[in-house]
Amino acid sequence: MTTALARRTDYRLTFLVLCVGVASFSLLQSMVNPVLPTIQAALHTDQATVTWVLTAYLVSASIFTPIIGRVGDKVGKERMLVVALGALAVGSLLAAVAGTIGVLIAARVIQGIGGGVLPLTFGIIRDEFPREKVASAIGMAAALLAVGGGVGLVIAGPLVDALSYHWLFWIPMVMTIVAAVAAAVWVPESPERTPGRINVGTALLMSVWLVALLVGVSQGHHWGWSSGKVIGLFVIAAVMLPVWVIAEARSKEPLIDMQMMRIPTVWTVNLVALLFGMGMYAMFAFVPQFLQTPEVAGYGFGVSVSESGLLLLPQTVATFIGGIAAGRLAARFGSKALLVVGATLTAVGTFGMAFAHGELWMVLIETSILGLAFGLAFAAMSNLVVAAVPQSQTGVASGMNTNIRTVGGAIGSAVIATVVTSSLLPTGVPTESGYTHGFLLLAITSTAAAVVSVLVPVVKAVTHVVPGPQAEAEHDDAVATTTA
Template identity: 35%
Template structure:
């Protein structure tokens, strides 16, 4: 078929630009929904899937592991073969996974479906990278901030929607809706998102991909299953040991191969390294709220501090934080434009620390938890908008997708560690009410205090970032035209 020229930033009409941003943000939100999709089902999963409670948790763990593997690999493939192409493949995997899960009534197909959903985790960094290639400089900051925040927005808004569907319909409907949304997002991407001409021709690093995948699976499996297996068990310690060994060998390989999966020389640059570390710490801080507030809301009033609310009420309390993140994204971009993304990241850390500090003494009323979640959401929106700007300001255009994917992976590792730490704290600090055992109120306070401490740690790390302006508008690449076969 005849070739069509790639759409460059300077040639994009305002209306097309707005549609592109809206479509990519929608795709990010749809993918983020899968993380909260099964939360209303967690207590019922063993019965629904005819499995033990420990086995049923694989429906959660499979998504985490698949996302960790897919994110850096898909980012590199996007730089090599086309970001839009990999975006569509990711959305296709989401649709297939949702359909498999919707048709399942036992554990094995559910785990397969959830793993396929997890393979779509690279959509958000791919979307950010497409924006860098396609948008004019004046639109880039706010668009990237919105796309980055879509991870939190989708998670927060998905909770009430999932609760309503779970209460009003058969649980399979959750996955059918996810499949339909994936199809809609893919159709819009095909229609409105051009393929970028920015490519990095290279040989794919299969050894590096296998090494990183193995190391991440061992690490995250040990973190996510350590509490149930025992932190001192042979399985947990062995997985941690294998993860360390494999990742060290992987790093040695990546430094010596000519076309690595991850350019470690770029990742150790001060701005990239510190941003990634801050992202992991911020991911830790963000997830603490998601672990504490739902339990506080749902625990019975007989505990003396539980609010005895339904899952739908939990969703309605958490939902405003997603709206606040969305509203904060343009503010994040304006602050970064005026003061630099370093200042925005630091401000976001301060706001998150403030929100967690408030929560330690404000957990007795529903309105207090709504306020706390909104404040923390505002801080996350500010910080998440700044992180891609910091990354893109320090890496070449040819490595945009891979660098953003690694940054997203660091956030995911932070949330996984947060879940493990909070689980240990809440399991150790409990109260007994007859045959009923629940986390103690002071346990929740300790977790929230840890969240505040993590935010302050991110603030300190961000303070050592170089003071730079946001990434400039991308220059139209000198590349061969993209053919309509990938349009």
């Protein structure tokens, strides 16, 4: 056994490969957002249609993130990591050469398969890293998702100005190809597997309610919240969600283990993720718009797309710092404490945006506070979930947590879009009160996330280099004790 371990790739090289994959996925999440008007003009389409470039990616990633995580738990995380990165590369290539909006939307659906990169990354870290390195590595990988989102906003405008929007896909394509090849060569195969087959039936049920919910939420602002299509989609989601839960609970081989989802640490952190996602993704979407609002509107700063991205650079740096510091802080104070601090700082930053946004320096301070909060909270949520579940369920548990955060982001962005645009100036620009009410609503959800985070119970995981039945049993005993 010792000889076999000695031949395994050094965990630091493995981590480098994983970081490239996570960075590629996170860039594709955010780089497209600021340049949708450019894509709309280049592909001769309308605003309602071009929003599907975002919606298709969101829905696809939400479906495939937990599924790919679960398949990785069963057949091997390294194999599925290569598959997920390969899908990102293929989707990026197709998007880069797309000549019509339909092809671009199809490419974004393929890219969404890459959502499995994050849960697979957490699982591989737990399998391969020394015990004392697991928390900091997971924290950095999780924070990298938020960092990549910030970097995408920063570089999108200058990149399109200097080259074209096609390079928003060429660059991630190159990164993912490198990461996929490196993963196939250097990332060790998973020593931990979950026996059994993949439950296709429950996967389809999950896909139905997720698609109905996310399409309804994402398109509600365009179609009208009271339209028959939106109401019909919400009815389908409301019916199919409990059907899916019942089917999973009764299945001998569930895709998502409902007993795992009922672990107190898991469900409370998932609730925090839902509330936290509402604030984080909506801030990513609406702070740049606020900065770009012409000063003649009585607020805003009239900056360009490129300038608004650069003004968010301090936020990105703060997120990176928070992610790096999270490991050491968690070792000293615990991941729960970091989650409470991260959610509280998010509330502070969003309250600030609601009531003190008249000067640029105010916005820079508030977005920097938000960046630090994102880095700490992302790391804490990931570590708490990974620590609370058996090693064989790391991929699917972290995948669902990521998925729930994304669903929260979709809901938050859609609701805030409705609030912000509820009152418009004669020029068609939202009134300042629209943004104030929107940011205030996000502050309320962030405060709720902070309250729930205080209630999160903590499980001390058994994390080790060589997983085995005894360690798994010890972990299950710890979870059972906490549940009781």
